[in-house]
Amino acid sequence: MSTPEERLADAGLKLPPAPDPVALYVPAAVSGGYVYTSGQLPLQDGVLAITGKVGADVSPEEAEEQARQCALNALAAVRAVVGDLSAVARVVKVTGFVAGAPGFTGQPAVLNGASELLGIAFGGAGAHVRSAVGVAALPLDAPVEVEITAALA
Template sequence: MVSPESRLAEAGLEIPTVAAPVAVYVPAVRSGSYVYTSGQLPLRDGDLIRTGKVGAEVSPEEAYECAQQCMLNALAAVRAELGDLSAVARVVKVVGFVASAPGFTAQPQVINGASELLGTAFGDAGQHARSAVGVAVLPLDAPVEVELVVEVR
């Protein structure tokens, strides 16, 4: 069986080290057969890759990339909790928040950056329930934040 990390590497993507929390929380918690991540920002090497509102300072394409980075960070948190992403039986739920300029309504297309990455990593087991929500502002002026829930083998 090909590991999720290998599938991502084949797509030119790498799971980073776990992003340091920006407040008082832990990146992920395991409860029974599930791992829940905290909201993950589009941090790369400790810095946000973009700031601002989607539909104003951030294009939908840039926000899609931000959603992808958020999901890589969420997977890093899951891997740190489990030791190996091959322990994930299936992705259950994704919640995506998009800091949106007035009139911007393409939140689902932005969060596709996270969802499509899960399909790459986990195949059919990456299909999930999802919410994509527009919000006024996110921590550190991030354009996107993503949460993840996975079921463990």
């Protein structure tokens, strides 16, 4: 049976190092059999590839790809505190924030990028409950931010 990291690699995806926090918080913490991540931005090598509002500066498709990067960063944060993604029994909850232009209502489709990535990594154990929230702005002018809660084996 393959590991979550191997399934990601099979899909052409590489788990990055855990991103450094951009303020005073920890990227992930374990408590009571769960691991919780802070909201993860779509940082790649410490920088945002795209900034701006979805539906104005950023297309929904670009934002969906950025949500995928957020999920990769969240998994990197999980791995940093539990040592191996095989320690995750299931993803329980995903909360995503989408900085959208006025009138943009496609938050659920944007967050599918993160949800699909978690399905690749964990199969059926990646199925989760989810909130997709539209906001006026995100840190560093990111178009999307994702946090996850996962149960540990």
